[in-house]
Amino acid sequence: MNQMTTTMSTQSHEEKIIREVLNIFSTHLEQNNLRKTPERFAILEEIYRRDDHFDAEALYIHMKNQNYRVSRATVYNTLELLVNCDLVKKHQFGKNLAQYEKSYGFKQHDHLICVDCGKVLEFCDPRIQNIKNMMGELLKFNVTHHSLNLYGQCQGACEKTQSKVS
Amino acid sequence: MNQMTTTMSTQSHEEKIIREVLNIFSTHLEQNNLRKTPERFAILEEIYRRDDHFDAEALYIHMKNQNYRVSRATVYNTLELLVNCDLVKKHQFGKNLAQYEKSYGFKQHDHLICVDCGKVLEFCDPRIQNIKNMMGELLKFNVTHHSLNLYGQCQGACEKTQSKVS
DNA sequence: TTGTGTGCAAAAGCTTTGCATGTTG
């Protein structure tokens, strides 16, 4: 279920993850003859210090607030690069607004969205994999990824928390 | 799998469906004190004469081409009404563009989207229902609907058909 | 007749693009 309950080791674990993804990104950029700019690494690091889901504008604003000079264009550009090398996942939770989340080191999962308060929960179910395999074979598709969102109301506790797990 | 292979009886079956949905919509409008305008019924009928998936603009253009005078605003307004009374389903297939399809008289299904050519196939799998039930209970959510999209490449036949039928 | 619905165009919101400048390799 993807909770890393915050323990004493969390800090260093987060730092370890960050070092790893920076390396992975660096290698990816090299292999594709793309340039290693400070903006690209700063955005990646920022994403991995955040938790859960965010949109491009929120990421942009958050970097601005930290006095990091970056442009929207670069944020969008870098997000696309990161999605391409599987360090970030892109979602749409029923609105015309792309939501992103870090993906390296986290278990594959799907989402449950409260249509009233926007809260996003995560869950894993192995049956999805079976469905992907079966349908790919049946319909002669090479299934590469999927998106499963369940929508509904969170019973009772609609205003108590936002979509963060942290 | 939602194919109504076109047979001699298809015409009258389609007409029957159309009469039914017009009645359902009419009742829905009455019950909610909404007005029965010719535009609303024309849009519903147009949708049920189309096949597969379309976006708001395509629907608007198609009605214009038939010399039916309607505005984009009314198309959007009516689509929302129809989604609310479950006569039309709204989807997002990975792009910032809402796609719609008629839903009355068709089995609940999910989608398989070719990321190369945009083709959309449909499939049914009862395991989804189980997942919805289980996760709703587990996470204390009242799950009302869901969206499952599988993405991949359709093997071989990518350019042969477009995603439109109309 | 009253007020909801429509059409039109303008505005809004997210994302992409063009161009001059800056920086990586």
Add this chain to the structure above:
DNA sequence: CAACATGCAAAGCTTTTGCACACAA
């Protein structure tokens, strides 16, 4: 130093909104 990336602002696209007019009840 050459090509690519960035920043900024403008443009693009889908969707929403405001307002005057039309028409359903």
